[in-house]
Amino acid sequence: MDIPAHYEDAEKMLRTEKPDFVEVITNVETHARFVKLAAELQIPVICQKPMAPSLAEAAEMIRVCKDAGVPFFIHENFRFQTPVMALKSVLDAGTIGTPFRARLDFNSSFPVFDNQPALRDLEQFILADVGTHILDLGRFFFGEMESVYCRTHSSRLDIRGEDVATVVLSTRAAGMPVVCNMSYASRIENESFPETLAFVEGNLGSAELAPDYSLRVTTAAGTHVSRVPPASYPWVDPRYAVVHSSIVDCNRDMLAALQTGKLPRTHAADNLRTLQLVFAAYQSAGENRVINIQP
Numbered sequence: 001m002d003i004p005a006h007y008e009d010a011e012k013m014l015r016t017e018k019p020d021f022v023e024v025i026t027n028v029e030t031h032a033r034f035v036k037l038a039a040e041l042q043i044p045v046i047c048q049k050p051m052a053p054s055l056a057e058a059a060e061m062i063r064v065c066k067d068a069g070v071p072f073f074i075h076e077n078f079r080f081q082t083p084v085m086a087l088k089s090v091l092d093a094g095t096i097g098t099p100f101r102a103r104l105d106f107n108s109s110f111p112v113f114d115n116q117p118a119l120r121d122l123e124q125f126i127l128a129d130v131g132t133h134i135l136d137l138g139r140f141f142f143g144e145m146e147s148v149y150c151r152t153h154s155s156r157l158d159i160r161g162e163d164v165a166t167v168v169l170s171t172r173a174a175g176m177p178v179v180c181n182m183s184y185a186s187r188i189e190n191e192s193f194p195e196t197l198a199f200v201e202g203n204l205g206s207a208e209l210a211p212d213y214s215l216r217v218t219t220a221a222g223t224h225v226s227r228v229p230p231a232s233y234p235w236v237d238p239r240y241a242v243v244h245s246s247i248v249d250c251n252r253d254m255l256a257a258l259q260t261g262k263l264p265r266t267h268a269a270d271n272l273r274t275l276q277l278v279f280a281a282y283q284s285a286g287e288n289r290v291i292n293i294q295p
Contacts, residue, residue, distance in 0.1 A: 010034060014041050021046060021258060023075065028053050028128075035061045035072065044071040044258055049132045051271055055279050062268050073254050073264050074271040078133040078196065079140050080249040081242050083209050086228040087198055090207045090217055091141060097204030102142065102178045104134050107186040108193035113159065125161030127152065127281050130182045135281070136274040137196065138169050138178045144273065146172040149290045150281035155185035167281050172295070194243050213242070 007013035014022065014037065021044040024034045031047055038045035045065065051074055052058035065072035078084060090096065113120050122128070127150070138145065147170040152162035164185050169178040192211040199208045205219035213229040230236075230245035237244060250266065257264035280291040 039068040039070045072268040076266040077246040077250040080246040082230045096202035099202045102200040105197040107183040109187045110193040122161045135277040148280040150284040152285040
């Protein structure tokens with residue numbers, strides 16, 4: 001591969017190359033440093049999730065970019081997964097009426113610590129890693145939340161953080177419960193990693209995201225079953241297709257925002273609301289109580 005230049009200093013690289021935008025994909029504790037550097041140099045910035053290791057630091061990153069007039073987006077691709085978008089369309093169409101209860105599941109026995117051994121040393125794991133996605137989907141499907149209750153569990157002696165979390169969200173609009181189950185310790189009959197599964201009940205019916213990209217919608221007329229697989233690209237690993245393919249649409253949305261000056265779906269100020277739920281979940285687990293979310 002012909003690489004015309006390489007750098008050991010990020011500031012020198014950005015000043016020399018003057019990119020149209022920069023994406024920060026470093027460890028979370030370094031995100032603020034590079035986001036603020038991009039803002040100082042007037043370069044639009046995209047940041048991988050989680051945005052920051054604390055809510056205060058995330059808010060400060062947003063403030064710095066806003067004061068500099070620099071676009072600041074978060075790469076949150078789960079919203080763009082084909083099954084997720086299909087379920088969102090069903091909910092928005094009112095096919096199952098008004099939802100009154102929902103469940104979002106990301107449960108697996110996938111050997112994540114074998115693939116990424118550094119994850120063993122994280123004091124905060126599944127809520128910070130997977131929870132940023134799943135709690136964001138709760139907001140995407142059902143709107144803002146008024147409260148969070150969470151219990152966590154570590155199933156192994158060789159990890160520092162939690163690998164199991166159960167979060168009960170309550171929607172601000174209707175007080176509707178949304179149960180979010182996350183686990184890397186679940187041995188189940190049909191392994192669905194890395195799919196997010198869902199079950200939503202409404203006053204006119206129900207909708208379910210089942211394994212193998214199955215969407216089942218049940219109303220008084222019966223059950224309609226369809227398959228909503230991700231788009232296929234030659235570079236995609238089939239085992240991770242639902243994640244890898246969603247990156248294309250996530251990037252497309254952010255590119256359009258950079259070109260038009262409009263906000264993408266996953267801008268930083270929106271993602272701050274998701275981070276608020278993540279850190280509230282950790283507080284709830286630590287104090288064993290419901291945490292109310294400020295509007």
